[in-house]
Amino acid sequence: MKTELSTMILARIRDIPDYPQPGVLFKDITPLLDDPVAFAAVVDELAGLHQVDKIVGIEARGFILAAPVAYRAAAGFVPVRKKGKLPAATLEASYDLEYGSATIEVHADAFQPGDRVLIVDDVLATGGTAEATVELVSRAGAEVVGVAVLMELAFLKGRERLTGVDTHALVIV
Numbered sequence: 174m175k176t177e178l179s180t181m182i183l184a185r186i187r188d189i190p191d192y193p194q195p196g197v198l199f200k201d202i203t204p205l206l207d208d209p210v211a212f213a214a215v216v217d218e219l220a221g222l223h224q225v226d227k228i229v230g231i232e233a234r235g236f237i238l239a240a241p242v243a244y245r246a247a248a249g250f251v252p253v254r255k256k257g258k259l260p261a262a263t264l265e266a267s268y269d270l271e272y273g274s275a276t277i278e279v280h281a282d283a284f285q286p287g288d289r290v291l292i293v294d295d296v297l298a299t300g301g302t303a304e305a306t307v308e309l310v311s312r313a314g315a316e317v318v319g320v321a322v323l324m325e326l327a328f329l330k331g332r333e334r335l336t337g338v339d340t341h342a343l344v345i346v
Contacts, residue, residue, distance in 0.1 A: 178214055178215075178218060178343060179343060179344045181210075181211050181214060182205060182211065182215065182323065182324070182343055182344050183344055183346075185202075185204045185205035185207075185208055185211050186200050186201065186202055186204065186205060186324065186344075187200075187201040187203070187204050188200065188201070189201050200296060200324060200326075200346075202234065202295055202323065202324075205323075206237065215238065215323060215343060216238070216241045216242050216245050217245060218343060219238065219242045219291075219293060219321050219343070220242045220245035220246040221246075222291065222319060222321055222341055223289070223291050223318045223319055223339075224289065225246060225248050225288075225289045225290060225291045225318060226248055226249065226285070226288040226289050226290065226315075227243075227248055227249045227250070227251050227283070227284060227288050227289075227290045227291075227315065228240075228242050228243035228246060228248050228249070228250055228251070228290070228291050228292075228293055229251045229252075229253055229279075229290055229291070229292045229293065229306060229310060230243075230250060230251070230252055230253065230293055230294070231253050231277070231292065231293070231294040231302055231303070231306055232252065232253060232254045232255055232258070232277070234294070234295040234296075235253075235293055235294035235295055236252060237295070238293050238294070238295060238323060239293035239294075242291075242293055246291075248291075251279060251280070251283045251284070251290075252279075253277050253278070253279050253292075253306050253309065254277065254278055254279075255275065255276070255277060255278075256275075256276040256277065256278055257278075258278070259278050259279070259280055261280050261281070261282070262280070262281040262282070263278035263279060263280055263281055264278065264279055264281050264309055264312055264313055265277065265278045265309075266278075266305040266306070266308045266309045266312075267305070268301040268302065268304060268305040269301055270299075270301060275301075275302075277302065277305055277306065277309065278309075279306075279309045279310070279313060281313065283313060284310065284313045284314060284315035285314075285315075286314040286315075287314070287315070287316060288314075288315040288316065289315070289316050289318050290310050290315045290316065290317050290318060291317075291318055291319050291320075291321055292306050292307065292310065292317060292319070292320045292321070293320075293321050293322070294320070294321075294322050294323075295322065295323050295324065296322060296323065296324050296325070296326060297320070297322040297324070297325040297326065297331045297332065297340070297342060298326045298329045298331050299329045299330070299331050299334070300329075300330070300331025300332065300333065300334030300335055301331075301334065303320050303322075303331065303334070303335055303340075304334040304335060306320075307320065307335065307338055317338060318339065319338065319339035319340065319341060320335055320338055320339070320340045320341070321340075321341045321342075321343075322340075322341070322342050322343070323342075323343050323344070324342060324343065324344045324345070324346060325340075325342035325344070325345045325346070326346060327345050327346065
């Protein structure tokens, strides 16, 4: 079911064929970010999903959405980054990609026990990064109340890896 918000989002996502490699249709969100009305509508919608203590943003495009969502929700912002990018003691989780594996980290002291956390990213694709982030937040002693994304690529079935986690996509393609 298309809503006014999903129609606005879809009109501002540009398809780039064969990027970053042949056969991939890249969903470019920069036109949406360039539109202050659409960007604000996305931030407001994501910020209103749950009452939370922290918003987690997944590197790198997830930071673009998660930081203003945290501000709007009056919550703290916590970055989840690729291995080796955070300066203090970290927890890490590894996951498989289509062409190998990756490891992400979060600061070990990023959460207080019982913090309610919303994980925000731009796209839910295969679900590996989101699943690893849920694991990290849980291991740190916080409660994941949901995963929220701008766009879900349903044909990649990433939602299946987030069983038991409230998963919300503003648009599903």
